[in-house]
Amino acid sequence: MPNLVHHVHGKKRVRVARTWREGSMHHFVEWNVEVVIESAMAHAYKTPSNEGMTTTDTTKNQCYVVAKAMQKRCSPEEYALALGKQFVDSYPLISAVEVRVEQAPWRRTRVHGADHDHGYTFTAPCLRVCAAVVSRTKPPAVRSGMRHLRVLKTTQSGYEGFLVDKHTALKDTRERIFATAVDVDWTWSKPPGCYDNAYTAVYDALAENFFGPPRGGVYSPSVQYTLYQMGSAAVERVDGLEQITLTAPNLHFVPANPPGAAPFADDVYVATSEPHGQISCTVSAKHGFAPLAKL
Template identity: 40%
Template sequence: MAKEVNGFNFEQRHGKERVRVARVWKDKDGRHFMVEWSVSISLLSDCVSSYTRDDNSDIVATDTMKNTVYAKAKECSELLSVEDFAIVLAKHFTSFYSQVTTAIVKIVEKPWERVYVDGQPHRHGFKLGSEKHTTEVIVKKSGALQLTSGIAGLSVLKTTKSGFEGFIRDKYTALPETRERMLATEVTALWRYSYDSVHRIPRMPIYFTEKYLGVKKVLMDTFFGPPKEGIYSPSVQSTLYQMGKATLDRFPDISSIQLNMPNLHFLPVNLSSKDAQIVKFDNDVYLPTDEPHGSIQASLSRIWSKM
């Protein structure tokens, strides 16, 4: 919230960006679990005098924020979700420091996945996947909560069951209509949970991890359709809407979802000279390109949602 300072409206915040931390947990059977997080912290606090009077007595040092990430990771003796860790950090800053009114914690989780050797899960071996699990937690001193989770870099493609017809045509339109094309995109999704207080969060340490995996499955299942027959996509817009709707239908504690799905083009290749056609395209050879690409995004929210 802006304050009036020397005749100006003044807003400020400070924090620490991209604090990288890895945490390993070991169970009694010798199996290891690990996460790698990139943590960003932003504090809204009553430290205006540090800007206007050269008085740093109300500042939480950003180096302290960095060290707090490592200390709190150590204190978390049991495996927990990235959302719960973000809440742990935000609650600490708003409760431990009287000057801090609001803490905003953003975390990106790297997708380390357990490897399988000879069909068996390895006890301590992991490989890096692709899409990333993200979260943003905003906690106020009162305990009021705003919790958003997401997925970034989810690349999906289907080689058929996609088309685009009936769009506006004018003198600048060169795109042919089709009922047979490849559909590829890189999904970025953000969804807001309905929990409005830290006291309402489910007391299950990996609840939000399981929810993330569930949302990812719904998004992918809706995009691809059944494994044998698939599902036809009349446009990226239509598929995006169905993916968002399916998520809200499946998870009642998600109040809204925002999806960004660029249309990454695979252009049919036809080779010809002035005298003859050299290679005829038959839905089998394409030129992959992502520049330029279509930009399609939308959000769905329940009527009572504030997103």
């Protein structure tokens, strides 16, 4: 009989919305949840028996059960940890669970300059994501991140001094648009005091280093350099952040020179999304990751 090398089951794209009412102030989140279960349920693959099987339908129901059990408003990370624990505590054949959560970009709206007590708009700058792995044998592990952090600046970006050979068409420039949609993933060496505040601090560190100060900005000599600056700022600023990976498409805005018009003057571009550069780096906190000195 061939070896069953690996198996997992679970539910994907479970859409959970949760309101917490604190008097007239309401807090709202919408989560897209995926649960991946590792279990001693190989018999369900190798024999007709489903004995002891946690069904994917029950898995979906547990997403709502645990959302209801979160009595106080919570971060997606806290929910993912609680949901993972619920599976491990409830079902003896489950050895480990990975819960992945994507938080929809609802943001409290402001009317006449004031926070609205129950109004939201779909305007957060990106999707917030996290994953928690809860296992019977190891301490829980949490990852956090952002998807499609779309940012653009119209100037203060260039690229020059690169290798030129007979196949190189690109010209040195100190003036171009820098646009990207960054995916960001980070791990924790210890849980932050508050996942929500830590997320905001990571966002601020990334944004400040992409854009620079409001007046004048900061010059980017390459996507690579700027990604490293962004990642370093996050690692240095956010306590407990262990390692961060930024993955960034370089979305090219190509100078447009339509026939019969005056030459390009950093004004009209062909906006593109494909093909795009693809640039990524991982930055670690100093502590814990320096290679051991050889004795």
